[in-house]
Amino acid sequence: MSSEPSLNDKKIDVLHLERRSTESPLHSQEELELLDSIEQTETGLYSWLVTLTAALGGLLFGYDTGIIAGVLVYIGSDLGHTLSSSEKELITSITSGGAFFGAMFAGITADRYGRSAAAIVPLYIAEVSPSKYRGRMIGLDNMSITGGQLLSYGIGAAFAYVTGGWRYMVGGGAIPAILLAILLTFCPESPRQLIYHNKPEEATKVIRKIYPNGTDQQVADKVKHITHHVYLAKAVNEGKxxxxxIKQLYVVPANLRALMAACGLMAISQLAGFNSLVYYSPLVFSLVGFENPVAVGTIIAGVNFVFTFVNLILVDRVGRRRILLCTVQFMGFSLVIAAVAFIYIPITHDLTLEPNVMVGWPAKLVLAAVVFYVAFYSSGIGNTAWLSSELFPMEVRSMGTMMMTMVCWASNIIVASTFLTQFENTTPSGTYGFYAAICLLGWVAVYFCYPEVAGMTLEDIGEIFNHGFGVKEARVIQKRMKAEKKAIANNAATTA
Known part of the structure; x- marks a missing residue:
């Protein structure tokens, strides 16, 4: 009977790994995969609870981005005069600008001080998630974002007729922020970060909680597997x-391809115009003649929330790439329908509806088209884009996530600061036609440049970009993984 490996044995194993990682490759790819057998065990409740706690950052993010829609409708002349389109764009884009610099700060400090909230939430969840549930767990963060947006619309409607109600709408964002600050103290550090900071014993404890059904040997093997990749990353970055x-993201071809895939998908998700609906949907629906535009906007937020749940269910089963290829083009087609419907709505250049115009079929068609657009967006690219932090190898993961998040907010600023002006100068039909073109071109980019990485470990994902954008290589790996799972299942059936 073999005895449980002692803590000293584990320390020796880790030190042995450190020496070998600097001298020669630690293991063949097959040996590394054997060290990761714990990924096939059943996952407990712990990692889900940690994910839900971290996802409060998404709720805060969603509330802050969504509440501005109600504020713009009800702020009136409380700031001394009625706001012009450019002033509304400025107020909306300032919040995104703050988030842009916050993402930069978070990325720079993430490796030194560990994984924190805001921009680092998807990265943190990716590193504490079992690989087979990673998409769903990051999806919980995305679902929290859409839930926060839905909550913000409900609060906007509740304070719609309260004097100075927009002030309560904005102040409400402090509640999830305070709750998150308290609960984060109970969340563990990422095992990869603990090993990075020479704390293998603590990492072992966290891994044992994440994989409660793993054996002691499997836990020790997981520590070895992570340590191998961590020390390779440290060897690259030591003294740098x-x-x-940051430069390694651009001068190392594999890193650059990962960056292009992650940031490109994020840019498409923002430049396709979705946040114009988050920020301005009540204004748009009041523009086409609906009497209660915030209530109509709540319908959009509700659709967004429901279909985020659809993505959460499917993302690990169906895969990231397949979901994108089944949804992005239909976002474009929905926007084309909206663009055509706007042709029949008499909107003046200063964004007002001509007198005595009633809501007719064109306005209802716009609403229907927007509902379908949001459904395809939320079940596809809107959530999948945030999974792309998994594409980066550990030595550049925090910086890659920083760049991806900065692209998100930079694109967000572009949409927020130009939407109303674009509506005025190119007409609503031209605006939605422009967003439709981005969606259709984005589908082409996904087809050629975005690989399928569902079920793969973070360490293995980094290898596929050594083969171009890794689309074909990832397909080969996925087939091999399915064959291995089938063999394991057949083995288990035979043994039983």
Whole structure:
């Protein structure tokens, strides 16, 4: 009977890994995969609870981005005069600008001080998630974002007729922020970060909680597997500045391809115009003649929330790439329908509806088209884009996530600061036609440049971009994984 490996044995194993990782490759790919057998065990409740706690950051994010829609409708002349389109764009884009610099700060400090909230939430969840549930767990963060947006619309409607109600709408964002600050103290650090900071014993404890059904040997093997990749990453970055690490995203071809895939998908998700609906949907629906535009906007937020749940269910089963290829083009087609419907709505250049015009079929068609657009967006790219932090190898993961998040907010600023002006100068039909073109071109980019990585470990994903954008290589790996799972299942059936 073999005895349980002692803590000293584990320390020796880790030190042995450190020495070998600097001398020669630690293991063949097959040996590394054997060290990761714990990924096939059943996952307990712990990692889900940690994910739900971290996802409160998504709720805060969603509330803050969604509440501005109600504020713009009800702020009136409380700031001394009725706001012009450019002033509304400025107020909306300032919040995104703050988030842009916050993402930069979070990325720079993430490796030194560990995984924190805001921009780092998807990265943190990715590192504490079992690989087979990683998509769903990050999806919980995305679902929290859409839930926060839905909540913000409900609060906007509740305070619609309260004097100075927009102030309560904005102040309400402090509640999830305070709750998150309290609960984060109970969340563990990422095992990869603990090993990065030479704390293998603590990492072992966290891994044992994440994989409660793993054996002691499997836990020790998981520590070895992570340690191998962590020390390879440390060997690359040792003694280097943050600026040098950022440059590795661009000068190392595999990193650059991962960056292009992650940031490109994020840019498409924002430049396709979705946040114009989050920020301005009540204004748009009042523009086409609906009497209660915030209530109509709540319908959009509700659709967004429900179909985020659809993505959460499917993302690990169906895969990221397949979901994108089944949804992005239909976003474009929905926007084309909206663009055509706007032709029949008499909107003046200063964004007002001509007198005595009633809501007719064109306005209802716009609403229907927007509902379908949001459904395809939320079940596809809107949530999948945030999974792309998994594409980066550990040595540049925090910086890659920083760049991806900065692209998100930079694109967000572009949409927020130009939407109303674009509506005025190119007409609503031209605006939605432009967003439709981005969606259709984005589908082409996904087809050629976005690989399928569902079920793969973070360590293995980093290898596929050594083969171009890794679309074919990932397909080969996925087939091999399915064959291995089938063999394991057949083995288990035979043994039984």
């Amino acid at each position: 500045s943050r600026w040098w690490i």
